[in-house]
Amino acid sequence: MSPLAIIFTIIGIPSLVLLIYILIRGSTGLRRYILTRIGLTLPMVFILGSLVFFIMHILPGDPVSSALGPKGTPEMVERIRENLGLNKPLIAQYGDFLKNMITLDFGNSLVGGHRPIIDEMSERFPATLELVIPASILALFIGVIGGTYAAARRKTARDYSLRLYSVIIYSLPIFWFGLMLQLLFGVVLKWLPISGRIDPVIGTSLEHVTNLYFIDALISGNWSALASVIIHLVLPTFTLGLILSGVFVRMTRINVIETLQADYIAAARARGIREHIVVYRHALKNAMIPVITLIGLQVAILLAGAVLTETIFSWPGMGSYLVLRISSRDYTAVQSVITMFALLVAVISLAVDIIYSLLDPRVRY
C-alpha cells in the first residue's frame, strides 16, 4: 500500500465512521445537507480541475523545451512531446485528463524523471500535512486563548499589546519571519535545526510507512527519530502557526467582544454566574461559532502560507512542489496538486459546516 493510501485510510476511516454516525443520528435536514454538499463537491473539483487544465494549456510555455533547455533539438522536442501525448489536440488531452481524474490516476509528471504523480504526492502530501496540522493547532491555540483574553480585558494594556501582536504578526512577510527565526534559533543560538523534516543521519534509520514521519517514528518505536522529527517541526510550525495566529486572535477577539455585549451575557451575569464562566463558557462558545466558519475560510491562506514556509525550510511538501512545477509548466503535476488542494478545501469546509451545525443548535439545513 502506498503511503498516500495509508494516510487516507488513517484519516478517512474514522471520518467516514463519524460521517455515517452523523448521517444516521442527524436530522433529515442535516443529512440532506451533507449529502448535497458531498454531491456538490465533486462537480466543484471537476470544474476547478478543468479550469486549471485550460489555464495551464493557454499559458505560453512548454514543459518539454523548458526541461531540455537550449540543447534540445526540435526533433527531440517533437519526439518527447509525442511520447507524453502533448502533440495531441487539446480536446483529446482534455479527454485523457478527465479519464485520469475519474480513475484517480494523476498520470505522470511531464518534466524531470516523469515520475507518476501519485508517487510524488505520496512523499509530498504527508509532509504538508505534518506541517499544516500542528501549525493550525498552534494558531488556533494562540488565537482562541489570546483573542478571548484580549476581549475579556478590553481596552487594557494587555488587550492593546495582543492587538498590536496580531497586527504585526499578520503583516510580517512569512519568509522574513521564518528567516529571522532560523537565524536566531538556528545560527545564533544553535538550539533548533532550520531545514528538513528530520536529521539526515537519524533519518537513515527511519522506516517510511506513511511518510508522516511523526507517525512512522511512533509506530516503529524509533524514539531518537521521533525527537528529531519534533525538533525539526518546531521552527516551521511556529513560523506558519504564529503568522496565522494573528488573524485568529483578531477574529476571536472581535467575536468574543461582540458576544460579550449580547443580552444573554448580561442575563448570565444577572444570575450571578462567575465572570470567567461567563467569558469562557458562554461568550467563547458562542463566539467560536462564527470563528470556526472563518477558520474554514482560512484554509486557503493556510495552504498559501504552507507554500512559502515549505520553501524557506526546505520542507519537501506540496507547496514547494507546486511552485517548482508551475514554472516548468508541468501540467499534470500542477493539475494534480490543485485538485488535491481543492479536495482538501472542500473536505475541510464540509467538516467546518458539520461542526458548525453540531455547535449551533439553531442551524437547520
Place this chain on the structure above:
Amino acid sequence: MFKKSMYIIMGSLVIISMLLTACGTKTAENQIIIGVTDQIASLDPADAYSTHDWELIRNTGRTLLRWNPGTGDLVADMATGMPVISDDGLTYTFTMKDDIKFADGLKLTAPMFAGQLNRLLTIGPSCPNDVADTLAIPYVESITAPDDTTIVFQLKSAVAYFPQLVATAPYTPAHPDTFLASECVLFPTAPFYGVGSWFVSQFTQNEQLVLEPNKHYTGDLKPQADKIIIRYFSDPQTMALAVQNGEIDVAWRFLGPQLITELESTDGLTVGTVDGGAIRFLVFNHDMPPMDDPNVLKAIASSVDRDAISDSVYSGTVNPLYSPNPPGFMGATEVFDTMYQAPNLEAAKAFLADSGYDETNKCVLDLWYPPEHYGAETSAWMEIIKQQLEATGVFTVNLTAQEWSTYVPALTGGNSYQGGVLGWFFDYPDASNYLDPFVYNGGMGTDVALAADGSTFGVAINDKAQLLLDLLSAADVETDMAKREALYVQAQEVYADLVVTLPLFFQAEHITYRSNIRGSSDFGSPETLNIGGNVEFTYSMLTKEP
C-alpha cells in the same frame, strides 16, 4: 487561572524543545552531509543529463577513462591504459581491468559492459532526458566486446575528442539487474549498485540520498568517509543557514554571489572557488534583421563593458570572458578583446554608420532574457548592457523578460527573436563543446549554419560562416594536438569576427564547507575539496575531522 496554565504550557514547551535539542544533534563522526539545491531527474546512465545526476552517477560508477580530481587530466580508470585508435580514427579499442565489481559483488565483464552501453544506444532516445542523442548516437556506430576484457567502439566519423566522451557519465556501466535492457529506470529503488566507490543505500526524493562505500572497489579513489548524505534544499538561503549552524557539512551548488559573500566572512566556514566552465553570453539570430547585418553585431561587440557587469552586479565574483572558449581550453585567446577593445563607443558608431544608422536613424534591438533561470541578477546586468548600448546614441534597446518555459521554445524554435541571453556548461571538457553547438545545424538559434537535410553540419549563411564550419569540422577530427590548437585559434578569430555569440563572463563555482572537512592532498586543489576546473566533485576525497 489562565495565566498560570499559560506559563506552564509555555514552560514545558521550552523544556521539551531543549531536551529534544540535546538528543537531536548526535551525529556519527565520519558521516558527511552535502547540501544541494538541485533535484534528481534521473539516475539511469542511459538517460541522465543534468550536472547533479551525473555527479551521483560518476561517484557510484566508473568509466573507462576519467578526469583526475582537482586537475581534470584524462587518465585511465577501468581501462588499463589509453585506447588503441585505428588509423582512420574510426575504431577505439580499450582493454579493461579484470577486477571491476559492482558493490553487490557482481563482476563486470566487457560483454556485460558492451551490452549496457548498447542499451544506451537503443533505449536512450526513448528516455525522457535523452542523453544518448547528444553524446552517443551522433558518434558511435557500434560497441562490441570480442573477449572478457576488450571493448571496441566503432565510430560513425572520426572524432578527435572521443576519449573525452568516453569519460562522461553515459558511458558508465549500469547494473544489469537494476537497469533493465528494455526500459529506462529513472529512479531505482534503493539500495542499488554501481562499480564506483559508493553505492546508493537509501533514497528519499527531494529529501536525501545516502551513499555507502563499495567494499569491492579496487580503484584509487577509495572512500574515506563512512557515509555521504546528500541533502536536498528548496531554497539557497536555507542551505546557507544550514551550513552556518552545522546541519550540513558542505554546501555545494548553488548559493549565488550574495550568499557566498556572506559565508566567506563566517567563522568556521571555508569558501573554495573553482574557475568553472559555466559561461554567459548573448546569442543573436544571424538570419533576422538587424542581426543579419555584421556591422550591427560588431557595434554591439564594441559597446559592451564586461568589467562593469562583473563589478556592479557580481562584486567581482565572476570573470569577464573575451573568448568563446573559457581560459584553459584549447586555443582560448582573448580574441574579442583584441578585436573590439570594448567599450569603444566610437568604433561602435563607425560600424553602425557604415550600415546607415545614426542618431536620427537609430538601430532598434529587441533583447530577451529569462528573469530567474540564470539567477535573479540577470535583469540587473541586462539593464547595464542596455545602457551601454544606448550610450552610443545610435542603439535603442528593448528588453523583454520571459519565463524560462516560454523563453526556450521561442529561442530555439525559428525566427521569432533577435537576440537574447544564454548560459552554457560543457558536457565534456573539450574546446569543441564550446564552439560546435553554436555553429552546427542552426547553432541553438544563432542560425549561422542553417540545418538542412543531407548536410552534416548545416548550410552556412555566408563565406565566413562556411570557413568557420570548415575549421571546426577539421578540428573535430584532427588528432595532432598542435595542429588542432592552431585550427581552434583560427576558428575563434572567425567566430569573433562573425560575432556568432558575444561571450560576457564566466562564473566561478563555489563550495562552502565547515573547517573540519578536508579534501585529499594526493590530488590537485585540496582547498576546493579537489574540485577542479571541470567541476567534478569526487566524494571519496572527503574526510571529516572529529
Place this chain on the structure above:
Amino acid sequence: MPAKPLFSIRDLDVEYHTRGGDVRAVESVSFDIRRGEILGLVGESACGKSTMGKALMRLHRKPARITNGQLLFDGRDLMTLTEDEMRFVRGGEIGMVFQDPMTSLNPVQKIIEHLTETIHAHEPNTTNEEAHRRAGELAEKLGIRSERLNEYPHQMSGGMRQRVMISLALALRAKLVIADEPTTSLDVIVEANFLDLLRELRHEFDLTILLITHNIGVVAEICDRVAVMYAAHLVEIGDVRKIFTNPKHPYTRGLLRSVPNIDLDDKDLYKMEGAPPSLLDPPSGCRFHPRCPDRMKICSRKNPVLQKVGSDSQVACWLYSKEGKA
C-alpha cells in the same frame, strides 16, 4: 407605620461617559420598593429607567458608572459589597428578567443547563441530580413541561422563553425580581397570559417585583404602586389607583391622557407638545418645564424635589410646594 422596605434607593446618580460629554442617565433618584408589592416604573424611551434597573444590581457596564447613592437592600448597602459578594446577590436575592427573551438566553445552551448552572453558581455543593430535580419542579410550577427543559431556546416560543427567564430569576428564590420591559416583545394575548402568571407567582413565591415598562396599560393591569420617570428624574410615585384617577405631575397627567384606550367612548387622544429633551443638554430647572402647560417662573430656574403629597404619594413639582406657589 408600614414595614421596613425591601429595597431603599437613595440619591442614586448614574453617569455615562460619551463622546458628546458626560450624560446623567439617572439623577438623584430616591424611592423604596416595599415587600410584596409590584412597583411599576414607567417612562418614555431613554428616560433612564433601564439604566437604573441595571444599576440596582450593579450590572451596569462601562462606560456607565454609579457616581453617588446608596442601595439599601434588606438592610445592606449593595454599594459596599465586593464584586464577589455582589455575585451572590445577583440571582440569589435579586433576579432579573430582560426585555427580549429571544436574546437573553444563551442560544447554544439547553434550558436545563441554564437552570442547573444558575443553581450551581450559588450553591456549588448541590449535586447534579438535586439541581435537576429542583429545576424540574420549578419549571412545572411555571407551566413548562419537564421534557421541554432539554430543548434549546430557539425551539421555544416567545412566551415560553419568558417563562424560562422567570424561572431562572426564581431558581434560588430571589426576593426581588426586576423585570425590564418583560412583555414588550410579546403579542397581546401572550402578554396577558404572562401578566396572569406574574400575579400567581407573586403569591406563591412571596415575590416583590419591580416592573420597568413603557406600557401604561400593563401598569394599570398589574401594579400596586407606580413610579414615573422623566429625563433621568423621578417625578412622581404613589398608589396606582390614586395616580391614575388623580395624577399630580403635569407630565404624568399628559402621559396618562395620551395612552390609547380601547374603550370606544374615549374619542380623542391628548396631544402633548414637544419631545423629551436630550440628556446631553437637559433644560434648566424642572426638566419638563418646556412642555408643561402649567409652568411657572420658578420652573425654569430651580429643579423641584420629590415631596410628599397626600398620604402615600410623592411628586416633584412646584405646583405642590409653598415655594412654587409663593
Place this chain on the structure above:
Amino acid sequence: MTPSKTAQATLPENLVRMENVTKHFPVQSGFLAMLLNRGHIPAVHAADEISFNIRRGEVFGLAGESGSGKSTVGRLVLRLHNPTSGHVIFDGIDLNLLDDEEMRRMRSRMQLVFQDPLASLNPRMTIGQAILHPVTIHMGELSKVEQQQRVLNILSAVGMNPPESFFNLFPHQISGGQRQRIVLARALVTNPELIVADEPIAMADVSVRSLLLELMMNLKKEFDLTYLFITHDLATAKYICNRIGIMYLGKLMEMGDLREVYSRPLHPYTQALLAAVPVPDPEKRRTQELPKGEIPNPIDPPSGCRFHPRCTIARKICAREEPVMRELLPHHTVACHFADQFK
C-alpha cells in the same frame, strides 16, 4: 366586471381590490431543493385567499399578532411581492398584468411607510436628499428648482418648520418622532393616492404617538389619501381606522366597520384579542380567561379553522372544515362556524 389594464372612465369606488390573494414563501428555494423534495417545497403560508376592498378615502386597518401575515398583505397590495395566486386590482388595474416599466410608473401612486424610521433612512443621505430622491425618479419633468421647492413644501406639510433648517441635516441629527415625519414626507412627495403604513408609530413614544396620528389624519385630508394601516395595536387602530380586518395565521378572520367589530366581535379570536389589550385604568382589570398557547408555525398551519387549537368554543367540525367568510351582520363578515351565537 373584469379587471382591465386601463382605468375605467368613472373612478371605481374601491381604490384597492384584493381578490383571493395567496402568497406562499418557499422555505428552501433553488433547483437542488426542488430535486431533493421531489417538487414538494415546504412553504410559509403567509397569506391565504385574502379578499377585501379599500374604499377611496378611507383608512382600512389590518390587525393581528406577529406572524399573522398582515405585513405580507401590505406588500402584496403594492406588488412588492408577486402573489402566488389571485388578483390585486389598484384603481381598476390588475397589477399582475403590468410590465416592469408600467409598474414603475404605478409605484408613484402608492407608497409604503415602514415601522423603523432609522432603518428605512440612509444614514449617509441628508434629509433633503432622501426626499428629493423619489422626486427625481418620478417627477423628472420638473425643473431642479421646482423639485427643491416641492421637497420644502412637503417638509413643512409634515410639520418640519422651517423646512430649510432640516434640509441638510442627517437622520441621526433629529429625534425619532421627527424621523417618522421625514419618512411620511418622503412617501408623500410623489403625490400618491394610497399609503400602506406598516406599524408606522410602533417605535414612537406614547407622548409622540398621538401627534403622529393626528398628523397622519391631517395629511390624509390635505392630500386626499387612502390608508392601509397595518398594526398589532388594537387600541391605536381605534383612533384612525374606519374599517378593520383581523388576521390570524395568513387568514382573514373577521372584517367590518371598526366600531361594529369592536363593540360586537363575532370571532372568538377577535374577542380574545380585544380582551387581552390592557386598559389604562386600574379599576377595570381584566378578569376574563384568555386562550392559552401561541400562534402556530405558518409552514404547517392547523387543519380546518386555523384558530381551532386555541379556541375556547371549538368543536369537532372546526378541525375538519375551514369556515368561509360570511356577512353575518351588515358590513361585518366573519369566518367562524359558531359566530351566530355572538350576534
